[in-house]
Amino acid sequence: MASQTISTAQDAGWIWDICLPTRRGVGYVYSSRHSSEEDARATLRRYIGPQHELEARKIPIRSGHRRTFWKNNCIAVGLAGGFLEPLESSAIVLVELSAKLIAEQMPANREVMDIVARRFNEVTLYRWGRIIDFLKLHYVLTQRTDTAFWRDNVDPATVPDRLNELLKLWKYHPPWFFDEFDRLEEVFPAASYQYVLYGMGFQSEVPPEATADTELLASRLREENERQTLELRSRLPTNRELLNKIHEYGLQPV
Numbered sequence: 238m239a240s241q242t243i244s245t246a247q248d249a250g251w252i253w254d255i256c257l258p259t260r261r262g263v264g265y266v267y268s269s270r271h272s273s274e275e276d277a278r279a280t281l282r283r284y285i286g287p288q289h290e291l292e293a294r295k296i297p298i299r300s301g302h303r304r305t306f307w308k309n310n311c312i313a314v315g316l317a318g319g320f321l322e323p324l325e326s327s328a329i330v331l332v333e334l335s336a337k338l339i340a341e342q343m344p345a346n347r348e349v350m351d352i353v354a355r356r357f358n359e360v361t362l363y364r365w366g367r368i369i370d371f372l373k374l375h376y377v378l379t380q381r382t383d384t385a386f387w388r389d390n391v392d393p394a395t396v397p398d399r400l401n402e403l404l405k406l407w408k409y410h411p412p413w414f415f416d417e418f419d420r421l422e423e424v425f426p427a428a429s430y431q432y433v434l435y436g437m438g439f440q441s442e443v444p445p446e447a448t449a450d451t452e453l454l455a456s457r458l459r460e461e462n463e464r465q466t467l468e469l470r471s472r473l474p475t476n477r478e479l480l481n482k483i484h485e486y487g488l489q490p491v
């Protein structure tokens with residue numbers, strides 16, 4: 238039983254495959270500009286395999302977000318504020334962060350409400366922007382040129398300016414805190430960018446003077462990491478064993 242969501246790139250999007258104790262949740266997020274509904278259904282059927290006779294439900298996505306989330310005494314949270322696509326599971330964390338902000342900053346009176354609203358709008362807009370950057374990162378690093386969907390996705394005109402600048406900087410150093418990931422509750426910190434960037438084979442040039450020492454240190458860290466991974470794997474339960482335990486006894490304090 239896979240312990241992670243398996244996302245597989247397709248001709249016009251990607252398929253998610255989430256393993257649950259008694260079934261799998263599978264869906265195809267596709268661009269309707271690049272695939273007909275019929276082709277998308279056929280792709281999904283192929284992925285699932287002919288042995289399962291399943292009908293897919295269609296969920297149309299109107300991608301985008303508001304510019305103003307708090308206006309007078311109304312605040313748009315969750316789907317009321319926007320939706321992009323489910324690749325990075327960022328919607329619920331935004332709901333939580335917004336709820337926290339509202340609870341902690343609830344205006345004491347009408348006089349300060351506009352100040353709180355302006356600050357809420359500013360930080361929420363910032364967060365949506367960062368989610369767009371991070372989503373786009375997955376697409377823009379693709380090596381695929383076989384379909385129009387993937388070719389269109391690397392078109393520089395579709396890459397946000399901030400991400401474009403960061404990608405230029407990251408040729409010379411890995412994503413780090415100074416790359417403006419400086420908010421207290423950043424949805425995707427520098428480490429998240431590192432996972433996607435280097436997972437997709439991106440190369441950052443190491444400065445020549447650092448090479449020998451850095452390589453030695455890096456190989457030691459890699460070895461140590463592998464050793465620890467093997468050790469932990471031999472002691473940890475499988476995903477199904479863990480889920481069965483949680484089902485039976487609830488989540489135990491660590």
Ligand SMILES: Cc1cc2nc3c(=O)[nH]c(=O)nc-3n(C[C@H](O)[C@H](O)[C@H](O)COP(=O)(O)OP(=O)(O)OC[C@H]3O[C@@H](n4cnc5c(N)ncnc54)[C@H](O)[C@@H]3O)c2cc1C
Binds near residue numbers: 314
């Ligand atoms: C395929 C898919 C996968 C996703 N995966 C993830 C994920 O892994 N992680 C993540 O964070 N987010 C994910 N999301 C996004 C996330 O599910 C939504 O952003 C989130 O559920 C939105 O919450 P909400 O309360 O704003 O809206 P909803 O959950 O849609 O709640 C709105 C509620 O209002 C009710 N309602 C509507 N109209 C009325 C009315 N007139 N009167 C009374 N009630 C009404 C509806 O029935 C519904 O219960 C995914 C979304 C999709 C489509």
